[in-house]
Amino acid sequence: MGERGEPAPEDRRSLARLQSRERSRVAGMVITALVLLRWGIPLAQRIFQGYADLASVALGAGAVALLAYAFWSWANPRVMVPTVVRIDEHDDEGLSVTLGRTFSLRVVLNPRNTLALDPLLVRFVAEEAGGRKPPVFSAEYVLDHGRNVGAGETVRYDASIELPGEAPCTSHKRGIAWRFEVSVGVPPGFTRAYPLHVRPAVRSTRAPDKKVRQRRPKTKN
Secondary structure: OOOEEEEOHHHHHHHHHHHHHHHHHHHHHHHHHHHHHHHHHHHHHHHOOHHHHHHHHHHHHHHHHHHHHHHHHHHOOOOOEEEEEEOOOOOOOOEEOOOOOEEEEEEEEEEOEEEEEOOEEEEEEEEEEEOOOOOOOEEEEEOOEEEEOOOOEEEEEEEEEEEEOOOOOOOOOEEEEEEEEEEOOOOOOOEEEEEEEEEOOOOOOOOOOOOOOOOOOOOOO
16 A cells, blocks of 8 residues: 655646646647638638638638637646656656666656545556567556545555565567556556556676685784
Protein backbone atom coordinates (compact mmCIF):
# COMPACT_ATOMS: atom_id res chain seq x y z
CA MET A 1 0.00 0.00 0.00
CA GLY A 2 1.16 3.52 -0.76
CA GLU A 3 1.34 6.36 1.73
CA ARG A 4 -1.45 8.87 1.16
CA GLY A 5 -0.83 12.58 1.74
CA GLU A 6 -1.23 16.13 0.51
CA PRO A 7 0.35 17.12 -2.82
CA ALA A 8 3.59 19.09 -2.77
CA PRO A 9 3.89 22.51 -4.48
CA GLU A 10 5.68 20.97 -7.48
CA ASP A 11 2.80 18.48 -7.87
CA ARG A 12 0.27 21.32 -8.03
CA ARG A 13 2.40 23.09 -10.63
CA SER A 14 2.49 19.95 -12.77
CA LEU A 15 -1.30 19.62 -12.54
CA ALA A 16 -1.67 23.28 -13.51
CA ARG A 17 0.44 22.62 -16.64
CA LEU A 18 -1.83 19.71 -17.59
CA GLN A 19 -4.92 21.88 -17.23
CA SER A 20 -3.26 24.66 -19.22
CA ARG A 21 -2.57 22.27 -22.12
CA GLU A 22 -6.22 21.24 -22.20
CA ARG A 23 -7.41 24.86 -22.22
CA SER A 24 -4.90 25.74 -24.97
CA ARG A 25 -6.18 22.89 -27.14
CA VAL A 26 -9.78 24.09 -26.85
CA ALA A 27 -8.79 27.73 -27.37
CA GLY A 28 -6.88 26.77 -30.52
CA MET A 29 -9.97 25.15 -32.03
CA VAL A 30 -12.12 28.21 -31.24
CA ILE A 31 -9.59 30.61 -32.77
CA THR A 32 -9.29 28.47 -35.92
CA ALA A 33 -13.08 28.43 -36.35
CA LEU A 34 -13.30 32.21 -35.94
CA VAL A 35 -10.51 32.76 -38.47
CA LEU A 36 -12.38 30.60 -40.97
CA LEU A 37 -15.58 32.59 -40.46
CA ARG A 38 -13.91 36.02 -40.52
CA TRP A 39 -11.28 35.66 -43.26
CA GLY A 40 -11.51 32.15 -44.69
CA ILE A 41 -14.93 32.49 -46.30
CA PRO A 42 -14.25 35.88 -48.02
CA LEU A 43 -10.92 34.58 -49.32
CA ALA A 44 -12.49 31.40 -50.65
CA GLN A 45 -15.18 33.44 -52.43
CA ARG A 46 -12.49 35.40 -54.25
CA ILE A 47 -10.47 32.34 -55.20
CA PHE A 48 -13.40 30.14 -56.26
CA GLN A 49 -15.54 32.79 -57.95
CA GLY A 50 -17.55 30.26 -59.90
CA TYR A 51 -18.27 28.27 -56.74
CA ALA A 52 -18.42 31.06 -54.17
CA ASP A 53 -21.65 29.86 -52.58
CA LEU A 54 -20.45 26.27 -52.32
CA ALA A 55 -17.13 27.35 -50.79
CA SER A 56 -18.94 29.57 -48.28
CA VAL A 57 -21.24 26.76 -47.22
CA ALA A 58 -18.38 24.26 -46.91
CA LEU A 59 -16.14 26.54 -44.84
CA GLY A 60 -19.04 27.80 -42.75
CA ALA A 61 -20.15 24.26 -41.96
CA GLY A 62 -16.57 23.30 -41.07
CA ALA A 63 -16.20 26.28 -38.75
CA VAL A 64 -19.49 25.54 -36.99
CA ALA A 65 -18.55 21.88 -36.59
CA LEU A 66 -15.19 22.90 -35.13
CA LEU A 67 -16.88 25.26 -32.66
CA ALA A 68 -19.28 22.49 -31.64
CA TYR A 69 -16.39 20.08 -31.12
CA ALA A 70 -14.51 22.69 -29.06
CA PHE A 71 -17.54 23.12 -26.81
CA TRP A 72 -17.93 19.35 -26.47
CA SER A 73 -14.22 19.02 -25.62
CA TRP A 74 -14.56 21.71 -22.95
CA ALA A 75 -17.55 19.93 -21.41
CA ASN A 76 -15.97 16.46 -21.79
CA PRO A 77 -12.18 16.83 -21.38
CA ARG A 78 -9.98 14.05 -22.67
CA VAL A 79 -8.35 13.64 -19.26
CA MET A 80 -11.09 13.01 -16.70
CA VAL A 81 -8.52 12.19 -14.01
CA PRO A 82 -5.51 14.49 -14.37
CA THR A 83 -2.55 12.48 -13.10
CA VAL A 84 1.04 13.37 -12.26
CA VAL A 85 3.68 10.63 -11.93
CA ARG A 86 7.17 11.05 -10.50
CA ILE A 87 9.97 8.49 -10.14
CA ASP A 88 12.96 9.68 -8.12
CA GLU A 89 11.91 13.32 -8.65
CA HIS A 90 11.63 12.89 -12.45
CA ASP A 91 8.22 13.65 -13.91
CA ASP A 92 6.23 11.69 -16.49
CA GLU A 93 8.21 13.14 -19.43
CA GLY A 94 11.36 11.19 -18.56
CA LEU A 95 10.66 8.20 -16.30
CA SER A 96 13.56 5.80 -15.79
CA VAL A 97 14.59 3.17 -13.22
CA THR A 98 17.46 0.75 -12.60
CA LEU A 99 16.77 -2.92 -12.03
CA GLY A 100 17.61 -4.19 -8.56
CA ARG A 101 17.55 -0.70 -7.03
CA THR A 102 14.82 0.75 -4.84
CA PHE A 103 13.23 3.88 -6.28
CA SER A 104 10.61 6.30 -4.98
CA LEU A 105 7.29 6.48 -6.81
CA ARG A 106 4.73 9.26 -6.51
CA VAL A 107 1.27 9.30 -8.06
CA VAL A 108 -0.92 12.41 -7.79
CA LEU A 109 -4.62 12.28 -8.70
CA ASN A 110 -7.04 15.16 -9.25
CA PRO A 111 -10.32 13.62 -10.53
CA ARG A 112 -13.05 15.84 -11.96
CA ASN A 113 -15.68 13.52 -10.48
CA THR A 114 -15.69 11.36 -7.35
CA LEU A 115 -13.34 8.43 -7.91
CA ALA A 116 -13.62 5.12 -6.04
CA LEU A 117 -10.22 3.49 -5.61
CA ASP A 118 -11.24 -0.16 -5.98
CA PRO A 119 -8.26 -0.49 -6.20
CA LEU A 120 -5.60 2.03 -7.26
CA LEU A 121 -2.94 -0.01 -9.08
CA VAL A 122 0.43 0.67 -10.67
CA ARG A 123 1.90 -1.78 -13.13
CA PHE A 124 5.31 -2.17 -14.76
CA VAL A 125 5.19 -4.02 -18.09
CA ALA A 126 7.93 -5.13 -20.49
CA GLU A 127 6.88 -6.21 -23.98
CA GLU A 128 8.54 -7.21 -27.20
CA ALA A 129 8.14 -4.98 -30.24
CA GLY A 130 4.63 -5.08 -31.66
CA GLY A 131 2.98 -6.07 -28.40
CA ARG A 132 1.31 -9.12 -29.95
CA LYS A 133 2.91 -11.63 -27.58
CA PRO A 134 2.28 -11.82 -23.82
CA PRO A 135 4.47 -9.46 -21.76
CA VAL A 136 7.95 -10.79 -21.03
CA PHE A 137 7.68 -9.25 -17.56
CA SER A 138 4.92 -7.68 -15.47
CA ALA A 139 4.78 -6.46 -11.86
CA GLU A 140 1.70 -4.99 -10.15
CA TYR A 141 1.44 -3.03 -6.90
CA VAL A 142 -1.61 -1.79 -4.96
CA LEU A 143 -1.38 1.81 -3.73
CA ASP A 144 -4.86 2.04 -2.21
CA HIS A 145 -8.10 0.10 -1.96
CA GLY A 146 -11.57 0.94 -0.72
CA ARG A 147 -11.22 4.72 -0.33
CA ASN A 148 -12.64 7.54 -2.44
CA VAL A 149 -11.23 10.74 -3.88
CA GLY A 150 -13.77 13.57 -4.04
CA ALA A 151 -14.46 15.64 -7.14
CA GLY A 152 -11.73 18.26 -7.48
CA GLU A 153 -9.76 16.80 -4.56
CA THR A 154 -6.02 16.31 -5.02
CA VAL A 155 -4.28 13.39 -3.30
CA ARG A 156 -0.74 12.07 -3.38
CA TYR A 157 0.53 8.52 -3.00
CA ASP A 158 4.16 7.67 -2.26
CA ALA A 159 5.72 4.21 -2.39
CA SER A 160 9.15 2.58 -2.54
CA ILE A 161 9.48 -0.10 -5.23
CA GLU A 162 12.24 -2.31 -6.57
CA LEU A 163 12.12 -4.24 -9.83
CA PRO A 164 14.06 -7.54 -9.72
CA GLY A 165 17.54 -7.53 -11.22
CA GLU A 166 16.78 -10.53 -13.46
CA ALA A 167 14.01 -8.67 -15.33
CA PRO A 168 14.89 -7.61 -18.91
CA CYS A 169 16.06 -4.05 -19.43
CA THR A 170 15.01 -1.69 -22.20
CA SER A 171 16.69 -2.87 -25.41
CA HIS A 172 16.25 -1.54 -28.95
CA LYS A 173 18.35 -4.44 -30.27
CA ARG A 174 16.11 -7.07 -28.64
CA GLY A 175 12.99 -5.00 -29.24
CA ILE A 176 11.99 -4.78 -25.57
CA ALA A 177 10.05 -1.72 -24.47
CA TRP A 178 8.70 -0.87 -21.02
CA ARG A 179 5.66 1.08 -19.92
CA PHE A 180 4.30 2.20 -16.58
CA GLU A 181 0.54 2.17 -15.96
CA VAL A 182 -1.75 3.75 -13.38
CA SER A 183 -5.26 2.28 -13.25
CA VAL A 184 -8.34 2.34 -11.05
CA GLY A 185 -10.79 -0.54 -10.72
CA VAL A 186 -10.97 -4.14 -11.87
CA PRO A 187 -11.60 -4.14 -14.78
CA PRO A 188 -9.99 -0.70 -15.07
CA GLY A 189 -12.37 2.22 -15.43
CA PHE A 190 -9.45 4.58 -15.80
CA THR A 191 -5.92 3.89 -17.09
CA ARG A 192 -2.94 6.09 -17.88
CA ALA A 193 0.21 4.69 -19.49
CA TYR A 194 3.68 6.24 -19.67
CA PRO A 195 6.85 5.11 -21.47
CA LEU A 196 9.54 3.90 -19.08
CA HIS A 197 13.28 3.43 -19.62
CA VAL A 198 14.69 0.55 -17.58
CA ARG A 199 18.45 0.26 -17.09
CA PRO A 200 20.21 -3.05 -16.31
CA ALA A 201 21.16 -3.94 -12.78
CA VAL A 202 24.55 -2.72 -11.59
CA ARG A 203 26.70 -5.74 -10.83
CA SER A 204 29.82 -5.89 -8.72
CA THR A 205 33.05 -6.33 -10.70
CA ARG A 206 34.60 -8.49 -7.97
CA ALA A 207 33.96 -12.21 -8.15
CA PRO A 208 31.99 -13.34 -5.09
CA ASP A 209 34.38 -16.22 -4.21
CA LYS A 210 37.60 -14.40 -4.88
CA LYS A 211 39.64 -13.75 -1.76
CA VAL A 212 41.68 -10.64 -1.31
CA ARG A 213 45.27 -11.36 -0.35
CA GLN A 214 46.58 -9.31 2.50
CA ARG A 215 50.21 -8.35 2.59
CA ARG A 216 52.14 -8.83 5.80
CA PRO A 217 54.03 -5.83 7.00
CA LYS A 218 57.78 -6.05 6.48
CA THR A 219 59.92 -6.36 9.59
CA LYS A 220 63.46 -5.13 9.95
CA ASN A 221 66.11 -7.54 11.20
